[in-house]
Amino acid sequence: MKDLKTVIGFTIKEMAKRKSFVISTIIIVLIIIIGFNIPNIIKLFNGDNSSSGTQNKLLVVDSSNLFEGSLDTLNTMDLGYEVQTTKEALTFDDIKQQIDNEQIDEAIIVENNERTYKLRYIVKDMTMMNSMPQDLMDSINTIYTNLQISKLGLTEEQIQSLAPNFEYSIEQTEEQKVSGNLFAMMMLSIVLFYAIYFCAYQVSSSITTEKTSKIMETLVTSTSPRIIVLGKTIGIGLVGLLQVCLFVIIALISAKVFLEPGILESVLDMSQMTPYLAIITIVYFILGYSTYALLYALTGSTVGKPEDIQSANTPVAILAVIGFYLSYFTMMNPTSDLNLFAALFPISSPFCMPFRVMMGIASGGEVALSLVILVVTILIVAKVAIKIYSNAILNYGTKMSVRDMIKVYRDKNS
Amino acid sequence: MGLKLENVSKKFIGKQAVDNISFEVDKPGVFGLLGTNGAGKTTTIRMLLGIIKKDTGEITWNGKKVERKNVNFGYLPEERGVYPKTKIYDQLLYFAKLKGMNKNDADEAIKKWAKVLKVEEYLPMPAEKLSKGNQQKIQFMTSIIHNPELIVLDEPFSGLDPVNTEILKSVIIELVKQGKYIIMSSHQMASIEEFCTDILILNKGKTVLQGNLKEIKDTYKANRIEIIANRNIDDYIKEYNMNIEFSKNNEYTIKIDSEENANKLLEKLVADKISITKFEIKKPTLNDIFIEKVG
Numbered sequence: 001m002k003d004l005k006t007v008i009g010f011t012i013k014e015m016a017k018r019k020s021f022v023i024s025t026i027i028i029v030l031i032i033i034i035g036f037n038i039p040n041i042i043k044l045f046n047g048d049n050s051s052s053g054t055q056n057k058l059l060v061v062d063s064s065n066l067f068e069g070s071l072d073t074l075n076t077m078d079l080g081y082e083v084q085t086t087k088e089a090l091t092f093d094d095i096k097q098q099i100d101n102e103q104i105d106e107a108i109i110v111e112n113n114e115r116t117y118k119l120r121y122i123v124k125d126m127t128m129m130n131s132m133p134q135d136l137m138d139s140i141n142t143i144y145t146n147l148q149i150s151k152l153g154l155t156e157e158q159i160q161s162l163a164p165n166f167e168y169s170i171e172q173t174e175e176q177k178v179s180g181n182l183f184a185m186m187m188l189s190i191v192l193f194y195a196i197y198f199c200a201y202q203v204s205s206s207i208t209t210e211k212t213s214k215i216m217e218t219l220v221t222s223t224s225p226r227i228i229v230l231g232k233t234i235g236i237g238l239v240g241l242l243q244v245c246l247f248v249i250i251a252l253i254s255a256k257v258f259l260e261p262g263i264l265e266s267v268l269d270m271s272q273m274t275p276y277l278a279i280i281t282i283v284y285f286i287l288g289y290s291t292y293a294l295l296y297a298l299t300g301s302t303v304g305k306p307e308d309i310q311s312a313n314t315p316v317a318i319l320a321v322i323g324f325y326l327s328y329f330t331m332m333n334p335t336s337d338l339n340l341f342a343a344l345f346p347i348s349s350p351f352c353m354p355f356r357v358m359m360g361i362a363s364g365g366e367v368a369l370s371l372v373i374l375v376v377t378i379l380i381v382a383k384v385a386i387k388i389y390s391n392a393i394l395n396y397g398t399k400m401s402v403r404d405m406i407k408v409y410r411d412k413n414s
Numbered sequence: 415m416g417l418k419l420e421n422v423s424k425k426f427i428g429k430q431a432v433d434n435i436s437f438e439v440d441k442p443g444v445f446g447l448l449g450t451n452g453a454g455k456t457t458t459i460r461m462l463l464g465i466i467k468k469d470t471g472e473i474t475w476n477g478k479k480v481e482r483k484n485v486n487f488g489y490l491p492e493e494r495g496v497y498p499k500t501k502i503y504d505q506l507l508y509f510a511k512l513k514g515m516n517k518n519d520a521d522e523a524i525k526k527w528a529k530v531l532k533v534e535e536y537l538p539m540p541a542e543k544l545s546k547g548n549q550q551k552i553q554f555m556t557s558i559i560h561n562p563e564l565i566v567l568d569e570p571f572s573g574l575d576p577v578n579t580e581i582l583k584s585v586i587i588e589l590v591k592q593g594k595y596i597i598m599s600s601h602q603m604a605s606i607e608e609f610c611t612d613i614l615i616l617n618k619g620k621t622v623l624q625g626n627l628k629e630i631k632d633t634y635k636a637n638r639i640e641i642i643a644n645r646n647i648d649d650y651i652k653e654y655n656m657n658i659e660f661s662k663n664n665e666y667t668i669k670i671d672s673e674e675n676a677n678k679l680l681e682k683l684v685a686d687k688i689s690i691t692k693f694e695i696k697k698p699t700l701n702d703i704f705i706e707k708v709g
Binding site: 002003006007010013014017018210213214215216217218219220221222223224391 | 463465466482483487489491493494495496497498499500504508509511512513514553556557
């Protein structure tokens with residue numbers, strides 16, 4: 001136990017000090033922060049500074065008096081513009097001069113061509129946009145429609161009956177109730193896959209480094225191979241878990257600080273983010289990571305040269321990819337038997353079961369069965385991996401073949 | 415007491431690596447384990463360290479069966495290895511802890527041995543910044559830091575410069591004085607002759623020679639003489655049908671078939687008033703014996 005603690009401690013220290021680990025962590029943190037700032041960045045480039053209090057000055061030129069002065073109501077629509085209207089017949093050059101002089105930021109020229117009306121949206125440059133903002137177009141359309149309706153001499157009730165008052169809802173024919181949205185599920189599945197896969201890969205990389213740097217012989221005389229494999233797996237897993245937790249915390253803080261209220265809720269169904277889901281996700285991360293880390297420990301120990309690591313790890317990578325895609329594609333049809341199979345099958349269940357829990361379609365029995373299958377798989381993989389690792393780590397020759405591994409496993413004296 | 419191997423064998427997939435070997439190291443000192451490449455030395459060492467299991471036989475230390483979990487031997491492997499990116503102090507502390515030391519004792523031992531081996535200045539540095547020789551001294555520290563009773567040294571002097579070789583030799587002598595049991599495997603026969611009282615030579619997994627080095631050498635007849643004369647004596651050597659193995663500036667190493675013939679040559683040289691400053695009848699070296707047994 002003392003040795004296990006020592007190996008875990010050393011592994012954590014080594015992992016956390018790795019330049020590649022520190023740099024990749026910083027990069028991902030920056031990506032998260034930037035990701036949550038994308039709406040702000042878009043606003044910045046679109047000139048929409050409503051949140052910062054400085055509004056863009058928009059001049060609407062309605063020389064034909066098409067809107068009959070009603071465009072002033074744009075100022076009350078919270079569009080992020082300080083709107084001025086004029087009936088003077090200003091030309092494009094006049095507008096250009098005003099923009100150059102920074103009297104205004106942009107302008108709309110309303111042109112009445114007998115049967116059609118043209119609205120020319122004039123901005124300083126079109127680098128970050130290719131059309132008039134949708135909310136501005138919608139607002140102008142609404143103002144014009146209201147103006148025309150008011151001329152029809154309708155009663156208040158008639159006017160109200162023209163405005164749509166629809167209530168939209170969605171229902172399904174399947175008996176099993178599915179909730180949540182697919183985007184969030186897929187994100188969760190992808191994050192789990194990358195977290196599990198890349199943390200597990202570190203175990204293989206660490207073992208191969210020890211083997212190729214010839215430190216292994218000293219190491220196995222200091223403690224047992226079982227302690228080394230378990231210590232490395234736990235140590236790297238803890239660092240990975242802390243890294244994922246750090247990313248989640250950064251994401252939550254960024255959402256709170258950088259996003260306007262309601263934006264996150266419009267993309268994600270936050271009612272599904274329960275403590276139960278958090279616990280299930282962490283449990284499946286740990287178990288999924290353990291499965292793949294032990295498989296990687298096995299393959300990492302069979303190579304003698306760093307250049308062989310890719311080919312040795314390929315079978316595990318293929319298993320992980322099959323597991324992930326089995327989970328990912330069956331998400332499109334979460335009530336299918338194939339998705340249930342993916343949630344129980346040990347190579348795909350770590351990516352699939354949290355998704356089913358989030359969807360609210362996983363029963364307690366299914367979760368329990370999936371966990372039992374996964375734990376039994378881990379115990380079997382651990383037994384085989386530790387036995388082969390114990391024998392393979394001192395083999396500095398060519399990469400062990402599957403046949404050699406089977407022989408080693410069957411040899412009761414090895 | 416001490417280390418005892420009885421009828422130990424080990425077979426790997428399709429190859430008998432060690433075939434029924436037995437030996438005993440019953441008192442402190444240096445025991446030489448010799449053999450050509452692939453003779454079974456490393457497999458023997460790994461079995462006696464408990465890293466790999468034997469197929470048959472018995473290995474005991476002070477009467478108790480040797481298993482990985484109940485021995486705490488020191489081992490300097492032939493394959494040198496350190497964590498390249500890790501600070502020397504950190505890796506020494508790691509191995510010391512794995513060998514059961516607490517932090518304070520480990521710290522004290524690291525500082526003590528770093529001073530003895532003259533590597534104190536490297537303790538805060540990552541291993542990749544050290545020369546090969548200094549990395550080797552660090553690994554030697556790893557093998558002795560926990561004060562083991564039995565230490566296995568596989569090619570301890572390879573790659574060391576003369577100054578560092580002398581430092582390591584003095585440490586080994588000191589360890590023997592402290593009552594340590596040392597098993598040394600080396601291809602440098604001069605080192606084995608210098609340190610070892612008992613040896614075992616392996617060839618293709620089998621013991622071809624073992625016993626007290628002096629007694630082994632005593633069983634061999636003298637096979638060469640070394641002469642330093644004041645002039646060329648090639649003609650005298652040919653007259654007595656001897657072969658010159660080496661000659662330079664009137665210094666000769668000559669192969670002989672009997673001591674009697676060598677004495678006749680000396681008598682002839684003296685009779686002809688040739689000045690002789692060195693005349694030594696020599697027994698075969700360990701190198702000669704090794705080549706004879708496994709060559």
